[in-house]
Amino acid sequence: MNNALKKPRKIYVTRTVEFNAAHRLYNPDFSDDENRDIYGKCSNTHGHGHNYELEITVSGIVDQATGFLLDMKELKQILEQEIMKRFDHKHLNFDVKELRNAVPSTEMLAVTVWDILTVALQRYINKGITLHEVTIHETRKNSVRYLGE
Amino acid sequence: MNNALKKPRKIYVTRTVEFNAAHRLYNPDFSDDENRDIYGKCSNTHGHGHNYELEITVSGIVDQATGFLLDMKELKQILEQEIMKRFDHKHLNFDVKELRNAVPSTEMLAVTVWDILTVALQRYINKGITLHEVTIHETRKNSVRYLGE
Amino acid sequence: MNNALKKPRKIYVTRTVEFNAAHRLYNPDFSDDENRDIYGKCSNTHGHGHNYELEITVSGIVDQATGFLLDMKELKQILEQEIMKRFDHKHLNFDVKELRNAVPSTEMLAVTVWDILTVALQRYINKGITLHEVTIHETRKNSVRYLGE
Amino acid sequence: MNNALKKPRKIYVTRTVEFNAAHRLYNPDFSDDENRDIYGKCSNTHGHGHNYELEITVSGIVDQATGFLLDMKELKQILEQEIMKRFDHKHLNFDVKELRNAVPSTEMLAVTVWDILTVALQRYINKGITLHEVTIHETRKNSVRYLGE
Amino acid sequence: MNNALKKPRKIYVTRTVEFNAAHRLYNPDFSDDENRDIYGKCSNTHGHGHNYELEITVSGIVDQATGFLLDMKELKQILEQEIMKRFDHKHLNFDVKELRNAVPSTEMLAVTVWDILTVALQRYINKGITLHEVTIHETRKNSVRYLGE
Amino acid sequence: MNNALKKPRKIYVTRTVEFNAAHRLYNPDFSDDENRDIYGKCSNTHGHGHNYELEITVSGIVDQATGFLLDMKELKQILEQEIMKRFDHKHLNFDVKELRNAVPSTEMLAVTVWDILTVALQRYINKGITLHEVTIHETRKNSVRYLGE
Numbered sequence: 001m002n003n004a005l006k007k008p009r010k011i012y013v014t015r016t017v018e019f020n021a022a023h024r025l026y027n028p029d030f031s032d033d034e035n036r037d038i039y040g041k042c043s044n045t046h047g048h049g050h051n052y053e054l055e056i057t058v059s060g061i062v063d064q065a066t067g068f069l070l071d072m073k074e075l076k077q078i079l080e081q082e083i084m085k086r087f088d089h090k091h092l093n094f095d096v097k098e099l100r101n102a103v104p105s106t107e108m109l110a111v112t113v114w115d116i117l118t119v120a121l122q123r124y125i126n127k128g129i130t131l132h133e134v135t136i137h138e139t140r141k142n143s144v145r146y147l148g149e
Numbered sequence: 150m151n152n153a154l155k156k157p158r159k160i161y162v163t164r165t166v167e168f169n170a171a172h173r174l175y176n177p178d179f180s181d182d183e184n185r186d187i188y189g190k191c192s193n194t195h196g197h198g199h200n201y202e203l204e205i206t207v208s209g210i211v212d213q214a215t216g217f218l219l220d221m222k223e224l225k226q227i228l229e230q231e232i233m234k235r236f237d238h239k240h241l242n243f244d245v246k247e248l249r250n251a252v253p254s255t256e257m258l259a260v261t262v263w264d265i266l267t268v269a270l271q272r273y274i275n276k277g278i279t280l281h282e283v284t285i286h287e288t289r290k291n292s293v294r295y296l297g298e
Numbered sequence: 299m300n301n302a303l304k305k306p307r308k309i310y311v312t313r314t315v316e317f318n319a320a321h322r323l324y325n326p327d328f329s330d331d332e333n334r335d336i337y338g339k340c341s342n343t344h345g346h347g348h349n350y351e352l353e354i355t356v357s358g359i360v361d362q363a364t365g366f367l368l369d370m371k372e373l374k375q376i377l378e379q380e381i382m383k384r385f386d387h388k389h390l391n392f393d394v395k396e397l398r399n400a401v402p403s404t405e406m407l408a409v410t411v412w413d414i415l416t417v418a419l420q421r422y423i424n425k426g427i428t429l430h431e432v433t434i435h436e437t438r439k440n441s442v443r444y445l446g447e
Numbered sequence: 448m449n450n451a452l453k454k455p456r457k458i459y460v461t462r463t464v465e466f467n468a469a470h471r472l473y474n475p476d477f478s479d480d481e482n483r484d485i486y487g488k489c490s491n492t493h494g495h496g497h498n499y500e501l502e503i504t505v506s507g508i509v510d511q512a513t514g515f516l517l518d519m520k521e522l523k524q525i526l527e528q529e530i531m532k533r534f535d536h537k538h539l540n541f542d543v544k545e546l547r548n549a550v551p552s553t554e555m556l557a558v559t560v561w562d563i564l565t566v567a568l569q570r571y572i573n574k575g576i577t578l579h580e581v582t583i584h585e586t587r588k589n590s591v592r593y594l595g596e
Numbered sequence: 597m598n599n600a601l602k603k604p605r606k607i608y609v610t611r612t613v614e615f616n617a618a619h620r621l622y623n624p625d626f627s628d629d630e631n632r633d634i635y636g637k638c639s640n641t642h643g644h645g646h647n648y649e650l651e652i653t654v655s656g657i658v659d660q661a662t663g664f665l666l667d668m669k670e671l672k673q674i675l676e677q678e679i680m681k682r683f684d685h686k687h688l689n690f691d692v693k694e695l696r697n698a699v700p701s702t703e704m705l706a707v708t709v710w711d712i713l714t715v716a717l718q719r720y721i722n723k724g725i726t727l728h729e730v731t732i733h734e735t736r737k738n739s740v741r742y743l744g745e
Numbered sequence: 746m747n748n749a750l751k752k753p754r755k756i757y758v759t760r761t762v763e764f765n766a767a768h769r770l771y772n773p774d775f776s777d778d779e780n781r782d783i784y785g786k787c788s789n790t791h792g793h794g795h796n797y798e799l800e801i802t803v804s805g806i807v808d809q810a811t812g813f814l815l816d817m818k819e820l821k822q823i824l825e826q827e828i829m830k831r832f833d834h835k836h837l838n839f840d841v842k843e844l845r846n847a848v849p850s851t852e853m854l855a856v857t858v859w860d861i862l863t864v865a866l867q868r869y870i871n872k873g874i875t876l877h878e879v880t881i882h883e884t885r886k887n888s889v890r891y892l893g894e
Binding site: 018020021022023041042044045046047048049050051088089090091093094095139140 | 167169170171172190191193194195196197198199200237238239240242243244288289
């Protein structure tokens with residue numbers, strides 16, 4: 001192999017998944033007027049929905065032997081188990097226990113996904129691989145990014 | 150003007166709009182088992198949702214003086230009034246009277262949009278402008294097209 | 299249900315799948331010079347590759363009870379079995395028996411996919427559901443469409 | 448070769464090109480008030496601009512020997528010569544003689560591209576290859592299609 | 597609410613807007629030859645144009661009560677007032693006073709947008725919300741990013 | 746010119762290129778079983794392929810006179826010479842000497858592109874312009890980012 005390639009290199013790998021969910025922006029601690037004022041049409045009683053596109057980025061040093069940061073098959077399984085099963089074809093206000101009593105805004109969703117994946121990815125910490133970024137596109141026009149800060 | 154441009158020309162004009170809605174695939178005439186069997190995770194009790202992307206195509210002869218098939222500002226108003234107000238940030242099973250008692254699949258949604266717009270575009274019939282096609286992308290992978298047949 | 303929705307409606311449903319494959323444009327009946335002249339860099343010895351995006355469109359009358367043209371879970375299984383298993387992560391010149399002795403151009407690929415799916419979808423003929431169109435995007439700039447003509 | 452592949456097959460091949468141009472919607476035969484009324488902000492004096500995305504579709508019978516409908520290198524040269532040189536980095540109202548005295552709407556542009564390419568592609572007529580469709584996306588939301596009718 | 601969600605979290609929220617404008621790359625301090633040499637076809641006399649896609653990113657701590665970083669309705673109004681009204685359907689060389697005497701390259705445009713929005717977003721400073729990034733896509737192939745450095 | 750625009754501004758300019766290549770994930774130091782276990786279908790004997798989309802980002806201070814970070818015509822030539830000639834329509838395992846004896850994963854490809862461009866862009870160092878980031882999208886779902894760390 002090219003000797004230069006043997007130097008340790010820090011790489012960011014991003015996997016994109018999409019789930020389809022309903023949500024309603026509504027805070028029971030606010031009056032109905034406050035909810036309408038703050039959330040507008042996003043607080044309609046029965047909710048609305050989105051095709052949420054998530055970009056999950058992990059980072060660490062490339063493994064010289066495999067050429068991989070990590071086994072993508074494993075990452076896909078984790079995202080299937082932790083993200084798709086939890087959020088896909090669900091109503092975020094009713095069906096996701098991690099969001100219970102929270103307003104399921106894209107901001108809160110990004111933070112929640114971060115918290116869930118930080119735990120699920122702990123098995124990689126001894127290899128120096130960590131979660132770097134969670135980006136969620138709610139629509140083509142609105143997205144939110146969280147980096148664990 | 151270039152004389153060739155004066156010949157009558159049949160043009161198809163497409164306007165794309167996006168709305169965000171929840172839906173649940175569920176037919177009360179079926180048993181719970183049948184619903185689960187036919188609709189799977191799409192029949193979850195509280196529904197899920199999508200960013201629906203609609204492509205509305207109208208066709209007719211270009212107006213030589215304006216260079217337009219029709220006034221796009223008018224078409225935008227019609228789509229705002231008839232489509233966005235009716236479907237955007239709504240739960241299709243509860244909030245849309247045209248879909249009441251129907252299974253709000255993308256197929257039924259496309260047909261419903263066609264029926265609504267056929268009426269709304271009647272003012273253009275004497276100019277020879279008619280609705281040609283309704284395409285709805287439910288996700289990046291699934292879409293449905295209806296041409297009034 | 300809205301009575302208008304009970305009229306028979308002809309719908310086109312499109313499912314998109316993507317596979318990643320290598321190919322080499324090369325006809326052994328041509329001389330090396332002819333191959334270079336006709337296929338240019340596309341005839342490089344070891345081949346190159348693409349993310350092929352396929353849009354498979356079927357059409358027929360919507361089922362009033364389910365709201366579906368056909369069971370999308372079934373269509374997904376057919377595409378998994380007939381398209382993904384056959385073409386994904388393959389070298390089209392070596393690994394696909396249907397393309398043996400053919401130049402694996404996007405045109406030939408579209409025709410081949412049509413022929414394969416026409417057979418696989420025969421079970422739907424008695425319901426009046428037929429394959430309508432196969433579109434393959436080889437790159438963002440080049441695509442090919444076949445309608446069985 | 449698979450014998451089925453030897454049957455004549457009618458294929459549609461689409462090539463996408465993008466050009467960046469300015470235009471102003473304005474008809475000198477109309478009063479200033481009429482222009483403002485019809486074209487709104489699109490009639491601003493100095494013009495505005497777009498990334499125009501063109502999809503050019505030709506159709507005919509696949510050549511069994513090459514696997515191609517036509518030599519894509521040739522089609523690329525024609526589009527470079529006839530479309531890119533004429534329209535790219537130009538102001539459609541000033542720099543394109545085919546549009547002189549016409550309102551450079553997307554409709555008129557599509558018709559003009561059709562007329563230009565019909566002439567440029569005449570060399571293919573004896574092979575049964577003809578221009579099938581010109582689609583122009585002016586923005587992500589507006590597009591126009593012309594099929595020579 | 598999940599207690600973990602109560603920790604302060606720094607979030608980046610991105611809103612995307614698109615405007616259609618003409619521009620000409622030309623510096624009157626350069627000779628005609630220098631302009632042609634530096635800007636090539638981008639210096640054509642009457643200008644050309646683009647669909648400019650802007651991604652505006654603001655950052656700060658999520659408001660626990662609303663689940664929002666900031667009221668998106670307000671941000672949309674600011675972008676409508678400060679960006680769309682100023683740049684949409686305009687010729688950047690003639691119609692935008694902030695760009696007068698500047699070469700309206702994408703780089704200068706990004707810096708100008710940053711300067712405008714920094715002022716417009718000052719009302720959020722006491723909430724710790726600041727402009728983080730301005731990205732402008734001029735075409736699908738060229739983009740520019742400015743972070744206020 | 747607006748005086749504010751005269752301050753030094755650090756800009757990030759991104760150019761996107763796409764190449765079509767085949768590759769096979771396979772390490773001759775591993776047994777056949779290990780290769781299958783680690784790389785799965787990605788280790789199929791004849792390889793498969795992708796439309797690789799590269800985003801190359803350079804950064805530095807905008808030149809006040811030209812409005813540019815650097816001459817995009819030059820950057821395009823460098824990418825044509827160093828990236829497209831080397832990788833486009835190639836089989837990464839056979840045709841690219843920089844990847845010889847390396848596993849041509851997207852991670853290794855990103856690092857290799859970085860090393861090649863760092864050398865090619867040395868002519869800009871005295872102007873303070875440096876390579877900032879290489880991002881490669883292998884598919885719509887998988888991408889890798891390298892920043893020279």
